[in-house]
Amino acid sequence: MLSENMKRMIYMRKTKASSVREKVCVNEGCKSGGKLIPVQRFRKGRHVCRACCSKQSIQTNDRRINRIVEERLLASEIIQQDEIQFANLLYRSCERAIKSRKYSKNYVNVTCDWTDVVAMMTDLICEKEQFWNEWSKQSTTYLGSDKQLSTRPTLDRIDERGHYTLSNIQMLSYGENSKKA
Numbered sequence: 416m417l418s419e420n421m422k423r424m425i426y427m428r429k430t431k432a433s434s435v436r437e438k439v440c441v442n443e444g445c446k447s448g449g450k451l452i453p454v455q456r457f458r459k460g461r462h463v464c465r466a467c468c469s470k471q472s473i474q475t476n477d478r479r480i481n482r483i484v485e486e487r488l489l490a491s492e493i494i495q496q497d498e499i500q501f502a503n504l505l506y507r508s509c510e511r512a513i514k515s516r517k518y519s520k521n522y523v524n525v526t527c528d529w530t531d532v533v534a535m536m537t538d539l540i541c542e543k544e545q546f547w548n549e550w551s552k553q554s555t556t557y558l559g560s561d562k563q564l565s566t567r568p569t570l571d572r573i574d575e576r577g578h579y580t581l582s583n584i585q586m587l588s589y590g591e592n593s594k595k596a
């Protein structure tokens with residue numbers, strides 16, 4: 416026979432276990448609208464669901480990049496106010512070109528002439544007028560197409576075996592770049 420105390424403990428453990436199968440995401444703008452959602456949609460110990468977490472980190476990253484673009488490129492008049500979004504896209508691509516060697520096997524043998532993202536952008540914008548014109552134009556298409564990936568501007572290495580250097584970089588849309596590979 417189980418003691419009353421024991422029965423109560425088992426009951427409590429059961430209700431405790433079942434009560435954590437669902438919880439509420441504390442982010443006000445959550446799609447769940449404040450309703451209970453399965454705990455699988457949360458990372459362990461978090462009170463903001465996975466969807467909101469990744470959305471927040473995307474927004475944080477976007478703000479980080481815009482701040483750099485404004486402080487270092489707009490302030491020094493390398494770009495104009497209406498080019499901030501184009502520069503934001505270029506920042507991401509340059510950052511990837513500089514860092515990709517570390518993270519992707521396909522890029523182990525590819526070197527990049529720059530180690531600083533803003534320095535790379537400055538050279539591309541100031542030294543390659545046609546590149547920047549094409550980048551801006553393609554960015555407008557991309558942003559106007561609700562960010563359809565095939566239209567995103569990318570940094571293409573003209574000679575695939577070559578590196579990221581000023582003379583070996585051109586703008587291609589993601590779609591064109593994929594076809595080339």
Ligand SMILES: [Zn+2]
Binds near residue numbers: 446464
């Ligand atoms: Zn949420």
